[in-house]
Amino acid sequence: MSMQPSRPSEVPAETVGVARAAFPKGSLAIRVRNELGPLFCDEEFADLFPARGKPAWSPGRLALVLVLQFMEGLTDRQAAEAVRARIDFKYALGLELSDPGFDFSVLSEFRDRLAEADAGRRVLDGVLVAARDKGLLKTAGRARTDSTHVLTAARDVCWLERVSETLRSALNAVAQAAPDWLVEVAELEWFRHYATRAEDSRFPKSRAAREELGLRIGRDGTRLLHAVRSRQAPRVLRTLGQVEHLRQMWVQNFHQVEGEVRRRAPKDRPPGAKCLVSPYDREARNSVKRDTAWAGYKVHLTETCEADAPNLITNVATTDATVPDISMTEPVHARLADTGRLPDEHLVDAGYVDAHVLVRARRKYGITLTGPAALAISPQTASGSGFTGDDFTIDWENEQVSCPGDRTTARWNPDRSPEGTPVIRVRFNKSDCQPCPVREQCTTSSVGRRLTLRPREEHEALRQARADQDTDTWKERYKTRAGVESTISQGVQRCGLRRSRYRGLTKTSLQHQLTGAAINLARIDAHLTDTPRARTRTSHFTALRPAELTLGGAK
Known part of the structure; x- marks a missing residue:
């Protein structure tokens, strides 16, 4: 498909009249269009489409559809139906009432284009630029950052199913790339064991039988890898992603002892940052944070926190689950600097604070990094x-x-x-x-x-930070950081932030960029309608607690 750019136009008069009659008090989509105007232009996504081919539906409008879709939790079919049937969607998109919209598959194709070019940031930036132009984005004050875990879309499987499904996936990829070669190489038993998904059969119950089954799968995968690396094999097979995934999975789980395939002992397996955990999602990793253990990713959200403006998410960063928070402080600052959204003070959790980032934030970016500095352990x-x-x-x-x-x-x-x-x-x-x-x-x-x-500079910065965090002034100023927890809660409840819709880090990152844009539109609308911010919830029993009694002193 090709793109024929068209400049954003005014909302058709007929659409305006019907929308005002149907929504006399307005709606979120209508208010956002009235206040921010067209959020995206086709030219912003011109590099995602070839110069020739069938004309594509307006990518600028598709980007807005994706944001509205995430804001309301719609499926692709529901979002495409909303474009055809809902007046407020037509108003926000500037469409005629008779516009037939598009097939729902267009949305997944457009997401693929965004993911391949890492263009999800453009969607979030488009909302932020429009908000800045209207005076709704204030970045010169304070900002706060926190992270949360994200579960992979791939289901959790046992060890036997993990290696079996990895081998089956590799066989399917080889069968598609070189069917004639695989017919000559494959053993007859492979068609019986790996023609169907592992979940369609039952694994043995006894430990000895399960160990023997695992070794049989290990031997079969090793034979396939040796065959792919042989001179008779087509060279294209070595470049297949599923074959490389099989190689990594086998290196991590098996080794050869005196020519025999054996399973690696637990202490001989790779660390969590490298260990593959799913045959379906190659980039998901296992991680543990306090009492939470999960397989998947981690997302870092940065937002403004000024009382006289909506709190808008200015940066979203997605990593695999094993990346510590301290490794993300510098990338977050660099991204904020590139987009001109650096705050004067950055409020963060303890995981983002260390001596070298305290110094670097002040020296390179002119930021006061505020967060609990870890005490010396001895x-x-x-x-x-x-x-x-x-x-x-x-x-x-x-x-x-x-x-x-x-x-x-x-x-x-x-x-x-x-x-x-x-x-x-x-x-x-x-x-x-x-x-x-x-x-x-x-x-x-x-x-x-x-x-x-x-x-010296780091030593003195850390010593000063430890002294400051014991003062009442610092504690009062730091209370503002807790508000980012509500942003994570809103992302979880409204947009499913903690579970990836897709497989792989690239598409999961796109999901989080769209989630950030959706939350921003919701908060801009709340600001326009003077919707008060929710207060911290207090249980009925806690509300009865006497003022002189604290939880710390209760017996």
């Missing part, structure tokens, strides 16, 4: 009566450290932490520590006290 801090790193005096110019026992050391060695960040290793002499009268409060080591310091 036997001295655990006891509560020992000397912590803050009790030592550091002479940065002369590269010396003095301890509470009036001893000074110059054993100052630049190094790197296991994570690769620069640190400084400081060590006191054994001869100084052993006779020290306060040794029991300092160290139990027989070789002397050791300290690990950050570079």
Whole structure:
């Protein structure tokens, strides 16, 4: 299909008249059109279509349909039917009442084009640009960020079904690419075992039988991989995604011992960041955060938080489930800087805060990063009566450290932490520590006290952050961060944020960009209609609690 760009036009007069009669008080779609005008232009998506071919339906309008679809939780069929039959949709899209719309399959094709070009950001940015032009987006104040887990669309399967389905998928891909070659290579038993889905048969109950079945699947997959890599095999087979998935799955689950295929022991398997967990979704990963364990992804939402404007989501970032929050602080800031939406103060959870990001946020982006800084962990801090790193005096110019026992050391060695960040290793002499009268409060080591310091700027930034977070002023300012939890709740309840509709990181990321755009339109409409923001819910029993009684003091 090709695209023939057309400039956004005014809403037809007949559509305006019928819409006003049908919606005398307006509707969300009508108010958004009246306030923001056409949100998207066809030219914004011109690179997604070839120059020749059958003319495509307006991509600018399709982008708005996707946002309205996510805002109301519609299926593709329901969204296409709404374009044909609903007056408020026709009004928002600027269509004639007689416009027949499009077939529902057009939406999935357009999403594929958006996903392949990573163009979901354009949809979210289109809403934000329109809101900025109308004075509804204020980014010069504060913003807040938090993340939540996202479940993969692929169902959870046991180990036997995982390897069996991976092998079946690879066989189907090879059969499509080189059917004649596979007929010569495949064993007769393969057609009996892998012609149908594993869920259509029953696995044995006994442990020994299940182990033997797993080894048989492992041997069959190994034979197929050897055949694909042979000189007689068509070279195109090595480039198939399903064959590469099979290779990775087999490397992670099987190995050969004296020429025999064996299952890897648990300690011999890859870490969670690399471990494949599904035969249907290659990019989903297992992760655990406190009491929550899931297979899938993680999404990070950043929003404005000013009292006199709607709280709009300014950035959405999706990663696999194993990426820690601290790794996303810099990418979030970089994205906000690229789009001109950097806040003055960024309120984040403890997972986003570390010494180097505190310094980098201030130095590179001019941002005050506000979040709980982790306290130093050591036997001295655990006891509560020992000397912590803050009790030592550091002479940065002369590269010396003095301890509470009036001893000074110059054993100052630049190094790197296991994570690769620069640190400084400081060590006191054994001869100084052993006779020290306060040794029991300092160290139990027989070789002397050791300290690990950050570079000076990071050390001082972290020390200042720990001191600030104990003040009432900081705690009062930080209360605003909790509001991002309601954004996650709204995304979950309205748009199904915590469960991916699609398989793969690319399409899941597109889903989250559209979710962010949908929530923004809903919040803009709430602002236009003066809908008050919901207050924190309080149970009936909690509301009866006496003012002088706190939960912390209840017995």
